Amino acid sequence: MNADKFIVPVADRVANLPPYVFATVFGMKEQALAAGREVIDLGVGNPDGRAPDNVIAALNVALNDTSWNCHRYSTFRGLPRLREAIAAWYYNRFVVQLDADSQTLPLIGSKEGIANLMRAYLNPGDTVIVPTPCYPAYFGAVRLCEAEIVEIPLREENGFRPVLGEIPADVAQKARMLLLNYPNNPTGGVCDLAFYAEAVAWCRANKVILVSDIAYSELGFDPDDQPVSVLQVPGAMDVAIEFQSLSKSHNLAGWRVGFAVGGNEVIAALGRVKSNVDFSLFGGIQMAAVEALAGNQQICHDNRKKYEQRAKALVAGYGALGWQVPMPPATMYIWARIPRSYGDDDFRFISEVFEQTGVLLSPGSGFGEYGKGYCRTSLVVDQTGIERVLALLGQADIKWD
Ligand SMILES: Cc1ncc(COP(=O)(O)O)c(C=O)c1O
Missing domain, CATH: 3.90.1150.10 (Aspartate Aminotransferase, domain 1)
Known part of the structure; x- marks a missing residue:
């Protein structure tokens, strides 16, 4: 054989x-x-x-905690304590108010969450606008949904931000999603709230989901001009969802921990897909993530x-x-x-x-x-x-x- x-x-x-x-x-x-x-x-x-010592220590505490058995299956939507830590972190970092229970969702890395969001919203043949160069995992995630990718350019002369006005009307009309990633992998490009406001308006006008990936939001070099969140744009919650990761900010890439935040409906749709394919993160890593978000940010x-x-x-x-x-x-x-x-x-x-x-x-x-x-x-x-x-x-x- x-x-x-x-x-x-x-x-x-x-x-x-x-x-x-x-x-x-x-x-x-x-x-x-x-x-x-x-x-x-x-x-x-x-x-x-x-990984930071305090985060490793928190994992060890969870592993050995006999009052709570982190080794069992977790709950589908993650531990309430982690969802609360995510909401508090968002408020401290961006002054964005989130309901911990319905507007946050822990993820087994943001890569997983982005792919599962696509499963929740894309039908075969749908169109996703992907500004490139981009994080290559986007391509496979769209294709696994049998959807089409339309690439639009991120040009150096535009600070690696897409010119939304250049998107052809027929593409805008059939698109279901626009992916934005700032600070950007691979270009290092950044954007400001004015750009996000423009993107939110464009997506709302065209009934397109704005998927914002801020995996590098904590790696902006200018202390006086730190990266922002699309959810800081008033009213963005009905059209945007944002993905965050602890992989780069906290050196936790191999631990697989990230989260999504957004309006109740989009978070519930993502959670619905996830509950059919996974069982949230390992409880010990969730407690470590609480420490990463709520503890010392050095x-x-x-x-x-x-x-x-x-x-x-x-x-x-x-x-x-x-x-x-x-x-x-x-x-x-x-x-x-x-x-x-x-x-x-x-x-x-x-x-x-x-x-x-x-x-x-x-x-x-x-x-x-x-x-x-x-x-x-x-x-x-x-x-x-x-x-x-x-x-x-x-x-x-x-x-x-
Ligand atoms: C832009 C971007 N988004 C998401 C990810 C995935 O991060 P995670 O480790 O949370 O899955 C990466 C990883 O390199 C990335 O570059």
Whole structure:
């Protein structure tokens, strides 16, 4: 019997998933590692920092708490204490008032929540407007619902914000969702409340759900101009839903914890899908998330500083090689046009860099049509790692300007 063969093919919606551009990149990395080569992976946005001590301590307390058995199934909508912590965090951070019970929902990471929201609202053939470059998981989530993606450009000259007025009327008319992500992965672009107000008005006029993903809201570098929430726009609750994650702000990526906030109806619809496919987060992680949200927020401050310093060091180092790249105002990424001699062939550029140095960058085309000709550097190594990266790049035979 052939163990590699299965007698039934996968469903069309899986067979039709777009090819995952990063699979090739991961393949390159695995081959190099198998050959015993040094690899420095700046491709994936996987935070290198440890989870905060107070959050780890809270998990330990929950694990050993005999008065409450966190090892059982949780409740579908998560623990009331976590929902209350989410609502309080939203108020403290954005002065947005939420009903903890009906307007918040803990998630097994925001990636899960975004995909399940699409299952709640998209019918086969529906249209989703995806400004790109974007977080690549959006593509698969839309396709799994057999819906169509219309990409619209995030251009550098517009601060990586979409020009909503340029969306063709026929697209606006058939669209069900508009995805916005600020601070933006991969570009580092940010937006303000005026932009959100415009987006809310556009979505309301076109009866489109505004899906706001603020996974990087705690990684804005300017202390006097911190990222905002779409729910700060008066009346946004009837058209917008917002997703937040503790992965980047609190170094909890592997713990899988995030949450959604929005109006009762949209949160209930998301909860309804979830209750059919999962059982909320592990209780111990929920109690740890309460601590992450309600306790000391020093980790967010430390991460902001850390990523800003790393970005500065790499921008300066790339500049010294002759590769001029802009300093991002937020996130844990540097988004840069590839050197001119490579034209738009971002894949050739990152492949040559990798072949010659073992430093892995992400090809811009993996982030959508409008990522072509760019590449992303994840700021996931410390100062010593950055020095090593720059030394390796300095020895490479690459035309940087
Ligand atoms: C823009 C964006 N949204 C959501 C996520 C997913 O976060 P989580 O770990 O909460 O699923 C990521 C992860 O990289 C991201 O970049």
